[in-house]
Amino acid sequence: MNLMAARFDRDGYFSPVRVFSNTEISNYRNLLYRTLMQKFGDPSVSNKYIWQLHLLMPWIAELVQEPLILDAVEQIIGPNILVWNSGFIIKQPGDKQYTSWHQDRTFWGLRPERAVTAWIAFTKSTRENGCLLMMPGTHCDGQIEHVNRYAEGNMLSRGQEIDLNISSSKVVGIDLQPGEMSLHDISVIHSSEPNTSDDIRIGCNITYIAPEIRQTLGPDTAYLVRGRDDHRNFYLAPTPRDPESRETQELYSKVALERSNILERAYC
Numbered sequence: 702m703n704l705m706a707a708r709f710d711r712d713g714y715f716s717p718v719r720v721f722s723n724t725e726i727s728n729y730r731n732l733l734y735r736t737l738m739q740k741f742g743d744p745s746v747s748n749k750y751i752w753q754l755h756l757l758m759p760w761i762a763e764l765v766q767e768p769l770i771l772d773a774v775e776q777i778i779g780p781n782i783l784v785w786n787s788g789f790i791i792k793q794p795g796d797k798q799y800t801s802w803h804q805d806r807t808f809w810g811l812r813p814e815r816a817v818t819a820w821i822a823f824t825k826s827t828r829e830n831g832c833l834l835m836m837p838g839t840h841c842d843g844q845i846e847h848v849n850r851y852a853e854g855n856m857l858s859r860g861q862e863i864d865l866n867i868s869s870s871k872v873v874g875i876d877l878q879p880g881e882m883s884l885h886d887i888s889v890i891h892s893s894e895p896n897t898s899d900d901i902r903i904g905c906n907i908t909y910i911a912p913e914i915r916q917t918l919g920p921d922t923a924y925l926v927r928g929r930d931d932h933r934n935f936y937l938a939p940t941p942r943d944p945e946s947r948e949t950q951e952l953y954s955k956v957a958l959e960r961s962n963i964l965e966r967a968y969c
């Protein structure tokens with residue numbers, strides 16, 4: 702086991718890993734602004750653009766296949782890799798939105814729970830602008846009860862929260878420069894706070910799974926990016942060619958609906 706895999710195994714996360722140069726991440730940031738920022742900011746459509754954006758936008762399909770990301774992910778889940786999700790979490794300057802302490806596994810129906818999320822910094826990510834916060838080692842604690850609190854500003858759909866006295870001395874902030882990523886296990890307890898800075902914070906999160914993982918809450922889709930899938934537990938989606946084409950739009954609507962049904966059925 703290499704150093705990264707050993708640390709991930711011990712702590713439930715690993716950071717930082719440089720995966721894009723400054724020029725590359727700035728190009729991706731431009732693409733984000735050009736294709737999606739307006740949609741994210743429009744409340745009448747923004748909830749359509751939460752899940753699996755790599756099945757809509759060709760440039761995100763390319764991003765999720767970046768070899769440096771996959772090399773790191775391979776150390777953790779092995780040589781056969783599917784993308785289960787990709788999306789963006791954006792906090793505007795002074796944004797009060799946050800995510801409460803949670804374990805991703807609670808909502809996603811994936812078993813066994815071995816899956817990893819790559820969180821790629823499209824901007825600087827710091828304590829001040831609301832970076833990810835980790836509770837090291839908590840991926841070994843099993844499923845912890847979450848309570849639906851629906852608190853204002855909580856970015857989780859039902860404001861799900863772990864009812865636990867979290868000691869701040871154990872919390873680790875994941876500081877990242879643009880183009881760096883962190884990796885976290887879907888069982889580790891994590892959160893993020895509001896953006897108290899004058900700068901936007903943009904994170905792209907991509908969840909990777911091994912093909913032997915099953916979806917327990919209904920039909921689901923994934924995207925093969927490395928190796929092979931001998932299990933076929935997920936419908937394997939094609940690479941999108943044109944986000945405006947009927948074919949891509951129909952597939953995207955279908956998989957987004959299936960995903961929201963999965964979240965509806967999830968524990969909590």
Ligand SMILES: O=C(O)CCC(=O)C(=O)O
Binds near residue numbers: 799818831
């Ligand atoms: O980006 C954030 O503020 C929270 C992200 C998160 O909870 C996740 O990627 O699992």
